[in-house]
Amino acid sequence: MKKIIPFYIFAFFTCSVFAQSNDIWVSFPNKDTTLVGFKDKNGIVKIEPKFSGFITAQKFENIIAVSEEENGKWKSYYLTKQGKVVGRDSLFTFDNSPDCENEGYIRFRDSKTDKMGIYNGEGKIVIPAAYDVVSKVHNGLISVLKGAKKKRDPLGEHFFWTGGKELLIDLNNKVLVNNFKSDNNLNFYSLEKSKEPSKDKTRDNFLGVDGQYYSFINYEKEFTNWLRNTLLTDLSKANLEKHSFEKITYWKEPDGWLNVPKSKFIEQNYLYLKLKLEELKNPKTDYFIATDGLNQFIFESPEYDIYFNNCHESKDWIYPVKNIVINPKNKADFKQDHLHFLRTEKGYKLISVAGAKDNLK
Known part of the structure; x- marks a missing residue:
């Protein structure tokens, strides 16, 4: 397989990126395994067990979603390594699980507007809650859906989005590509930017708002090509x-x-x-x-x-x-x-x- 040399979007755009911590804390339970806390690599307790089993983060790098009981009531929020609390009752959840940080960023949903945005590892909003759907940050890039309508499925168990416009944006909330179509098969870490569309048949090309083409390896095409020509x-x-x-x-x-x-x-x-x-x-x-x-x-x-x-x-x-x-x-x-x-x-x-x-x- 052709070796992929990642092209990081940070080289093109000025982004305020929170540096990830090398001191990763790990979770540990209390004696009856009902609550979870965190300790550092040396085993020193940083946070005594107080979070509920709702927490999914096994490692605490920069920012995590937590839930704890206070005065008989449960509260959920995002917590940074420095102890900053943000996004109270604004966790983004999928399949009943809260979001997990990626590249030092984590998504949230505004409970009042039902729109999504992104916090950085310091608990600062880098992408405002202005979008219906927001992807994880991949190579400093985010796929977002805007202007869609939320509908309930015929069985009434789930909601889905219809219509709207999908965009590719960076961490400055700058639109890079209009009418972006990401089918979850794109390798964002393989980004190439050029004046002409890439001729590589394993890549998908998108015309950017700056007149240049953004191309990404499509995993489906890549695998099919590898299967046919290598295996x-x-x-x-x-x-x-x-x-x-x-x-x-x-x-x-x-x-x-x-x-x-x-x-x-x-x-x-x-x-x-x-x-x-x-x-x-x-x-x-x-x-x-x-x-x-x-x-x-x-x-x-x-x-x-x-x-x-x-x-x-x-x-x-x-x-x-x-x-x-x-x-x-x-x-x-x-x-x-x-x-x-x-x-x-x-x-x-x-x-x-x-x-x-x-x-x-």
Whole structure:
């Protein structure tokens, strides 16, 4: 895979960026595990356990979302390392979990206007609450939705946004691209800026308001290109091992998820892997590629820590998992084959497999 040299947006724009602290605190529970506090790398307690289980941050780098009981009532807010409290009752939550900082920034939602904005690590508002939807900060860039309408789904359980305009902005709240379309497949850390559109077929181009083009690697295009031109052209054991994670996790009945060194897995399951990957060369094969993040409940050991953020959420915006799902030839058989490839700093790596029953050893 072509090596990606990240182009940081900070080089182009003057941004007030809060420097992240190297003194990262870690969470710890009280005796009955009902409350959580924080201590530094030397084990010195910085905050006695007082926060509820609602807190998701396992590491305290600059700013976190917390919740605690006071006089019989629960209150939630953002807390900085310096003890500053901001955003009372204005936490941004998704799937019942509060936001987690990224690059020293965290999102909030104004409870009165229902609009979103961003705090920096010092608890200062850098992006005002003027947008319907705001993405995490990625390489100093933010994708926002403005002018949309909130509607309830037919079942009445969830809300969704319709209409509006998607923009790409920087940390100065400056619009870089109008009519921006981010389908969660863009690598913001691969930004290139040029007078002409990039001819790289793995990139998506966007015309900026300054007349120049902003291009980003599209993960879907990148993976498809890698699969076709790097992996499927050589299905030898050596090439499969080269493009596999050090350990491969696989599902086997009735044991569940197992984890073994890649050399052992490939040696024992080479015929199965080769057969399934050969099928992808056949245009009649019924398969699709889904995108996800690394499963935090399966990949729990320290070697996977780099792929998760301070709240142990998958960093799928830079380390997505591409799941090749192969449907059975016999339509009466509902068992699918799954080959998961994690994007790492050294390219895509086969990291887990879920095959048809009794196929894997």
